[in-house]
Amino acid sequence: MLLTQSALSLAADIKAKKISSRAVVEAHIAQIKCVNPRLNAVVFDRFAEALREADAADALIASTTDPESLPPLLGVPCTIKDTFEFTGMPQVVGMVSRRDVYGQKDSYAVAALRNAGAIPLGVTNTPELAMWYETYNRVYGRSKNAYDRGRITGGSSGGEGAIVGAGGTPFGLGSDVAGSIRMPAFFNGVFGHKASPMLINNDGHFPSAHGQTLNYLSAGPLCRRAEDLELLVRILAGENSPKLKSVKDVDISKLRVITISPERGPKATFDILDAQQKAVDALVKQGATHVTVDLPLIDDAFMIWSSLLADSSSPEHSFTAMMFGEYHIKHPLKALATMAVKGKKSPHTLPLLVLTLLEQFPNLATGQRQRFVDLGHQLKQQLNTILGDDGVLVMPTFPEVAPRHGMPIFKPFDFVDCAIVNAMELPSTAVPMGLNAGGIPTGIQVVSNQNNDHLSIACAVALEQATGGWIPPWRSWLAELPETTVIAQPVQVPTKAVKKTVTRKKAKLD
Template sequence: MQIQVRRLLEKQVSLKYPAYAIGAYLGLKLTSSIFRSIVKRVRMLIQKKKVREFIQQRNANLQNINIPTPNLSEEVINQVLNSDITQLKSCLKQKKQPVVQQYGVQYGIITHLKYDEAIQAAQECDRLRQDNSPLCQLPLFGIPISMKETFEEKGYPSTVGSSFRINLISEEDGFCVKLLKSGAAIPFLRTNVPQAAMLFESTNDVYGRVQNPWDRTKYAGGSSGGKGAAVAARMSPGGMGSDIGGSIRIPAAMCGVYGFKPTAQRTFMSGHTVYSEAFNGQRTVLCATGPIGKSVDGLVLFFRQLSDPQYLQKFNLFEKDPFFPLLWINEAELGDNKKQRRFGYFKTLEYFDCTLANQRAVEIAVEKLRAQGHQLVEITLPNVELISEGFIQFLVADGFEGIYDLLRQEDTIKEYMPVNFFASTPAGVKNVLSFLLKILGQKSTAKLLAKTNRLKVEELHRLQYQISDLQKQYLRVFDDYQIEAIICPSFGSPALAHSSSVDSTPICLYTYIWNYINLPCGVLPVTKVLKNEQHFKNSRNKQLPAKRVDFYMSQNTEGLPVNIQVVAPPFKEETCLNVMKMLDEQIQFYKHNSYPKLK
């Protein structure tokens, strides 16, 4: 008995030291975690002070800009402010000068105003015009344009809404800016984006929240939110954005202006700032650059300057991506005015309906085309649910590390809450939650939640194969229905309340579906929300996101602009723009409506 007790005591003593070691290790880990958290908080507090100083200096610089009052009548000033790019070109020939409005900071729209540089560039354009330089014939010659903050411009930061990038100043213009300047365009505004530029509303802790010029209580879209708002507010006749899930078309639709996303390989991403190596290295869904403007004609001029090989010949191979095909503009398709063409359309998608206002906008567009003698056939899209699930898988395939790498020194804003949850929750916990959500009747959310785990390499390859198969299926839609283009909703709803993106994500389906399969598409304004359309009772989906959209729609959405979307086959940008032009000539939204008045 004594021997057994002795052995037991010896065993306990022998286990004591490993227990001490494990306890010490866990203690060190906890202490280290607490220390790192404290250091991070201290750094963020210090950086917030730097951001305040940065913004104070930016505001002081804006206030010190001496903008002379133009010696023009009120009628001429309004004419210039309301002009699209083609009309501005005419105004410039008549030596009428555009003016600058000072609502950019108040509405969170602009990050920087490059007034002095723009004046010098404009004076050079005046000299060239007097000398009858052949440069005067370039598409954007002498036109003041705005650039999304994510494009690199010499002397300015591309923060991507990150507090820790305010001193990351570009030493030279990026390729996209060089290309536009080579056509004598004049970048004079930089416009605001969401933190990390991966949200469909624009807000960050550096420049604040972009407010919609039509209603300051509503978002202006994202990620090119400042761009859409700047055009609608008449601060800019047009400018450059980028689009990986709707980031050009959503702001254009929310603000009632025009936006165009080409096939990803038809324009260049060179000069669009690096978010992080992990983010910029992904090739599953490609980002595209494109314009937002006041007319389809303005979009065409941007498209010419960005895509026409004659304007790209002077640049080196390493500047322009040599693996992007240089295609000559197809003038026949761009100017096609044949009668009895055939187009497809759909008004809503069963997976997640769009609002009645968005459906009515499609009906208006369809009837306008029919009235011109064209055939319109209602179509059904294949595997919409598969695309929705696949796009969510793509977003979190890396556990959101590409974005966390960009924001590694700061916290994400609250609008990223759903993505943070998807990325940080262990797979086992998600499975349990998915089961509980299914019991509670939230079947769509339950199914998506199960699709949000970090992907292994072979799983990512399967996803990429699935995308290529879906691309073929969607090209068959054009073949089977014998259609040139598709007319459809631009978004699931009009502009909604700030921060509503947190619980209404499915309404993005109508834009990201075309990024996922990489088709060119554009949006244009058609109508406004009617009083009796301020709801989402028409939704066949009765789950929580639909209920939230219904709630937000009831919050005074009457009178907000509603766009439609035109989609064409890959590398058929000219067809897309041509159909947009046909529709715009018949609808003429701004012939019947005024631009919003800022308050």
């Protein structure tokens, strides 16, 4: 049961001395050691330090007469995305040039979680430069889906999605500039929240955000239980937490549940449309009103997102400059030509080289870029009006369930359902909606108006109660599961635990 409980439940049991923090931490370490050799999600661990911190938490609990005064997550384990600076831990972000970079201090988000009593077990894998929706790189290799190792785990918080989905941690810290929390959460059957702009401080995150892009990038949680979302967002928000209204005050029956006409945007598969309809039906059953709207501008979502991003970025902060030291199209073109003509292996991954080319598109025609920037402002006004303070938009997180490895390069724009939400500066919660006929997670995202994070989180809680939420992807990893739990096809894992989670060696992208 420890591997299925929420962080809130575990924290309460630890403070009540029903279970020790050491026992909880040991259980999750054992699970990581069991699944990680096949999933490659956790790329660097701190198990010994975590056990010492668990013992310290147990000692603090034993010595206090007022458990309610203790930090809210005291003794609860978690994992951290490699993009966040974390004292003594690598911050490689999938880049060969950063393979020896280690944190000198805790980023704002990591410090917030640790001050709340959480115990990080390790850091997790990302795509190169955290800018692709399949997680693999030339340093650590490829991460794999918790439900089917032949499928992607998403990105850029792909390691987090896989290890949370596999029961290795109650929650993880991710970041999202174009769906990087919500897609991994969706692909791995768990919850994730991208917060309202500037609600959570991004200091210590790499790549860093500047100017208007600060409104697009957000740190946030991935977790296996919806009840953890509000607490985790409040902790991460720190001094901004008063901006987050209470989820308990939300009356689902007073909400308008909005969907976009199906002929607009990327064409979703049956699995996704079915999940969307089930989500709408579940909320309507609780009294909400369903409204369908036509948004023609959503058809230009990719160009709007990329143009707004380009318009808010400077050359020195571009992906190209971070990779090559200079912003110029010649660098990705030369690298791609070397790979294609001479067959030489680049230290960079193909998707990121392609992405640096896509980065140039809005700059090749400044007039066109401005047109899409203007359209983006129009779309933002329309969405603000449509959502108001009582509306939530239920929409796909991605057009299909997790694709097979290597397929995203043939579908480079399919992340746009998530990306446009960032460009519109809106909060969004990824919600699992069960498994398809093949045992692969389906789900949706719930979008609300700026600073109405409580509405989308409340819908996630309501949908979990109605549909079951996270369905663990195992059959025999646990000795005990609730009788009502629906079990997916098990992931095949080694029977012997490995001594060390990570060995730094040349990545094999199998």
